[in-house]
Amino acid sequence: MNYxxxxxxxxxxxxxxxxxxxxxxxxxxxxxxxxxSGQTINIxxxxxxxxxxxxxxxxxxxELSISWPVLLDDTCPMRFIxxxxxxxxxxxxxxxxxxxxxxxxxxxxxxxxxxxxGHGMLHRWVDGVRKESLKTSVAGA
Numbered sequence: 001m002n003y004x005x006x007x008x009x010x011x012x013x014x015x016x017x018x019x020x021x022x023x024x025x026x027x028x029x030x031x032x033x034x035x036x037s038g039q040t041i042n043i044x045x046x047x048x049x050x051x052x053x054x055x056x057x058x059x060x061x062x063e064l065s066i067s068w069p070v071l072l073d074d075t076c077p078m079r080f081i082x083x084x085x086x087x088x089x090x091x092x093x094x095x096x097x098x099x100x101x102x103x104x105x106x107x108x109x110x111x112x113x114x115x116x117x118g119h120g121m122l123h124r125w126v127d128g129v130r131k132e133s134l135k136t137s138v139a140g141a
Contacts, residue, residue, distance in 0.1 A: 013044040013045050013046050014044060015042040015043065015044045015049070016042060016043055016044065017041070017042050018040055018041075018042060018043050018069070019039055019040060019041070020039070020040045020066050020067045020068070020069065021037065021038075021039065021040075021066070021067045022037065022038050022039060022040050022048075022050050022064050022065065022066045022067075023035070023036070023037045023064070023065045024036055024037070024038065024050075024052060024056075024062055024063065024064050024065070025062065025063045025122055026056055026057065026060045026061070026062050026086070027060065027061040027062070027063075027122055027123070027126055028057070028060055028061070030123060030126050030127065030130075032122065033060075034054070034056070036052055036053035036054065037053065038050050038051045038052045038053060038092075039051050040066055041093070043066075045098070046097060046098055047084070047087065047095055047096060047097050047098055048064060048066070048082055048084075048095070048096055048098060049093065049094070049095045050064070050093075050094055050095075050096075051092050051093055051094075052089075052092050052093075052094050053092070054092065055089050055091060055092060055094075056086045056089045056094045057086060057089070058086050058087065058088055058089055059085060059086060060085065060086045061083070061084075061085060061122065061125070061126045061129070062082075062083075062084055062085065062086050062096050063081065063082070063083050063121065063122040063125075064080075064081070064082040064084075064096065065079050065080075065081055066079060066080040066081075066082065067079060067080075067106075068080045068103065072105060076105050077105070077106045077107075078103050078104065078105060078106065079103070079104050079105075079106045080101065080103055081101060081102050081103070081104055081121070082096070082098050082100075082101050083098075083099055083100040083101070083121070083122065083125045084096040084097035084098050084099045084100075085097050085099065099125075099129075100125060
């Protein structure tokens with residue numbers, strides 16, 4: 001694997017090419033306004049580049065659920081859950097920050113009839129970010 005960065009690359013972190021299935025939810029004003037799936041392009045410690053079904057709105061809160069290439073105990077599939085903001089979007093290619101993350105186990109087979117998971121984690125995170133912003137703006141006033 002080549003770890004050299006191009007000279008004109010302004011990023012401070014190395015990116016790792018990783019093409020994995022991704023599901024995403026985009027929230028505005030605490031409400032999920034879009035959900036879809038796509039493919040990751042690369043990942044670094046501060047962000048994820050991916051291809052979405054449609055162009056996403058920069059600045060929006062996003063939750064990504066990425067299939068992880070390594071099995072837990074060589075048997076259990078994992079998902080990498082990312083909470084962040086859409087930093088930029090060019091066509092269907094989007095880049096989001098990694099503000100919070102966790103690993104979760106996933107079912108070994110995909111079942112279409114299973115109801116989708118609620119948006120609770122995304123809502124709680126957005127509310128927390130807003131409260132922190134409000135505290136900061138009030139303290140600075």
